[in-house]
Amino acid sequence: MLLRPRQKLFVERSARALDEHQNTLGVAPTGAGKTIMLSATTSEVIGGTQAKACVLAHRDELTDQNRTKFGRVAPLLTTSVVDSKTKSWDGQVTFAMVQTLARQANLDTMPIIDLLVIDEAHHAAADSYRRIIDRALHCNPMCRIYGVTATPNRGDRKGLRPIFSNVADQIRIGELVAAGHLVPPRTFVIDVGVQEDLAKVSCSGDDFDMAEVSRVMNTVPVNEAVIRHWQAKAGERQTVVFCSTVEHARGVTAAFESAGIRTIMVTGEMPDGERKAALADYADGKAQVVINVAVLTEGWDHPPTSCVVLLRPSSYKSTMIQMVGRGLRTVNPEEHPGVIKTDCIVLDFGTSSIMHGSLEQDIDLNGSEGNGEAPTKECPECGAVVPLGVTECPLCGHVWERAASDPGTPVTEFLMTEIDLLKRSSFRWCDLFGDDAALVASGFNAWGGVFFLNGRWYGVGGLARGTPHLLAIGDRTVCLAAADDWLNQNETDESAHKSRRWLNQPPTDKQLALLPVEFRQDLGLTRYQASALLAFRFNRQAIRTLVFDASTDTSARAA
Structure with a gap:
């Protein structure tokens, strides 16, 4: 599978911070794909080596969820589990329940770990986590500590500064809303x-x-x-x-x-x-x-x-x-x-x-994603290195003062601009009929599309062989994000890069034979556009059924 561009940047910054500091914290809210980014960072740091990693979680369902998603992101790395039922360190990456591993008898069996990953890392200051962290560092002083959380500031004001000296990156809610991954x-x-x-x-x-x-x-x-x-x-x-x-x-x-x-x-x-x-x-x-x-x-x-x-x-x-x-x-x-x-x-x-x-108001959408290191500042209270846009230190809770807002201003709207997913996507999106009402992107294994009908957008995705799926209904941005994620889940780098030379080559004879006459006469048609048109043509009836049925269902509910 592929990561979203913003997820890739998060992983790059996390890996860079681990190299520089030996520890780091990544902050990302619901909808950002924390488990995907956690898995990709782990693979980036230990992939192609003999190093071992341990991923901590505090609930059974999180352990199972993390291991399943990890297998999709990093299928070449072997995994094992340490929980109340199973205690195996055979995999290169072991997924462990904190409550189980924190018991001394289980800690004593923990092998040398090169990377300790803490999901829901705002719990990392708890005694059970500290026992595991201390044991990992005692056995291997060069062990790297990586935490990911949506809410780093703990309710007990017990800061994370003793564990993490810096914050590699922080994805904000406003970014995810602007990108269609959350609603405003x-x-x-x-x-x-x-x-x-x-x-x-x-x-x-x-x-x-x-x-x-x-x-x-x-x-x-x-x-x-x-x-x-x-x-x-x-x-x-x-x-x-x-x-x-x-x-x-x-x-x-x-x-x-x-x-x-x-x-x-x-x-x-x-x-x-x-x-x-x-x-x-x-x-x-x-x-x-x-x-x-x-x-x-x-x-x-x-x-x-x-x-x-x-x-x-x-x-x-x-x-x-x-x-x-x-x-x-x-x-x-x-x-x-x-x-x-x-x-x-x-x-x-x-x-x-x-x-x-x-x-x-806590969201800064003025800056671009950038491709280099995240701009940072130092917390005056704990000395942590944190992203420049942070208004509350994720490690100690220090709050940077900001200009007071006008108390007469109503808080009713989410002021932001839509992120252009067509430009940001790893795939090339084709406007099929030139009216911006049907957009399709395709890969080797899958295709995705967004279609406009009666005031609403519909996101649809399908595989080369299989029944299409209705992915999203509502705003254009949300539907595009859902369709793009569908492609990310089912494609690889080989099929995604929209700058590949073959995309702009003329259609093949086989493609032309399958297209309607009016498209065969389009001398500017490219091989990729032909692929998108054929994906739509082969699935047109199924797409129409999905969209019209959904439109009828939602209209009936509204009535």
Whole structure:
């Protein structure tokens, strides 16, 4: 498979930082493809050598997911697993559960490791991780430590500086939105008469006193006002709500249910089986709203969710980004038929957006990707080397001051420019009929296309032999990103480079024989354009069926 251009840059910067510093942290949000980049970096560092690597994860499903994706990115490297059931170091890359490996008896069997990779690296300051890191460095002082995370700033203010001296790269949410890999958030800050009281709430430890927040927020008038604003702005959307305490969650749940909204509540106090069953009901559409208290902040995604309600403030911007991120994933129409998602409504009834600036204000889209080293600066508090655009140090939490925004400016739009995927893609996209309504790119094994019908775009992908798949519905950028990813997953460097000489050669006689007469008379037609046209012609009926069926389904739902 191929990496996106931005993923390639992330890997290059990570490998360069490991060479220079022997350790580094990479920061990338949901949707960036952290596991793909983690795998590619590992392959880049130890591929073609006898070096051994260990990839740490803190949950069984992450270990399995990482190993599966690693096999697609680096199929030539052998792998093994250390978890509660299996304890094998036979592979060149071993995927290990932290809870298992951190036990002394298992640590004693760990061989010399040349590269230790930490997924969800914001956990790396925990004692169990430190035992593994210390053991790896004790056995091999030259062992490189590589961490990847979406949210490096820990809630306990326990910095990552003792482990990582620098940040190799940081992909921002705005980049992924502009590239079509996430939907844009539309943020509304709503005062239901409590912001003055919320501003007076004291801190308990490092965060706000949530019991005080609950006393301010959990009243019948406030909860009823929340329901009214939600119904006005997002009443048709699947919604996740973040509350301050369990008692607050119960009050909000009761308010939604009183309004006739199908609602579930999940908390950390619930047994695992009960919580999973509740979330399954939400995923199946049996509930429209899920209320939670610090349970769904990390590691949970249901892509059709297109509204996030913040009923609690957060002293950490990283926590706010985590909560909002639950609603930014794009939707695969084959997994969720009839669901159209073009944005995410964020209703902030607290003070997080005011305190931290809206999510989008922290995004700098002015600079280009570049091809060299990332511009950096030094954190004045911990001395870490971090990317220039960072506003909060990923290693110690230091915040760089920025100019105060105008308090009268509404936080409702995501100001950004679309990234031109046609130029950035590794593939050459052909405008089939010159009207920008049907674009196709093809490789040796697969083809991808985006098609416009009745005000919406549809992304479709297929293999040389097989039934086409509907990949995305909605905005042009999202559909292009989905189709381009389809090609990346099914092609290699040999078929992707759009600058290859053969692409511009005249069509072959066989191609001309298969094309309609009007195309045979086009003296400017290239071999690659002919390939794209034939991919469309051979799959035209299947494409029409997919697009028209999806258009009919979504129109019926809208009605």
